[in-house]
Amino acid sequence: MTIYEYRCPDDPPFEASHRIGEAPDSLACPSCGKPSGRMISAPHLSKSGSPAFRLIDSTHRSASEPEIVNSQIPGTPRRVQSYSSNPLHRKLPRP
Numbered sequence: 001m002t003i004y005e006y007r008c009p010d011d012p013p014f015e016a017s018h019r020i021g022e023a024p025d026s027l028a029c030p031s032c033g034k035p036s037g038r039m040i041s042a043p044h045l046s047k048s049g050s051p052a053f054r055l056i057d058s059t060h061r062s063a064s065e066p067e068i069v070n071s072q073i074p075g076t077p078r079r080v081q082s083y084s085s086n087p088l089h090r091k092l093p094r095p
């Protein structure tokens with residue numbers, strides 16, 4: 001079920017829940033009974049502070065404004081390159 005908004009010409013907008021694709025274009029106003037047209041509105045992103053929303057937001061932002069990284073992230077252990085102790089590997093070509 002999805003919540004749709006309807007606007008009565010005389011009363012404040014009201015909401016009604018219908019299945020997606022089955023919402024009528026107009027409903028009778030619960031106050032006065034006049035036909036009220038369905039409004040096109042932005043989806044309710046009620047979880048705007050959630051990690052999922054922040055990820056979506058940063059992904060959209062990084063598409064046009066990539067974050068510049070000047071240093072390693074503090075607190076992360078420095079990556080230690082593992083070398084082989086086999087003496088035969090010393091003869092292999094180096095990049």
Ligand SMILES: [Zn+2]
Pocket residue numbers: 008009010011029030031032033034
């Ligand atoms: Zn009304």
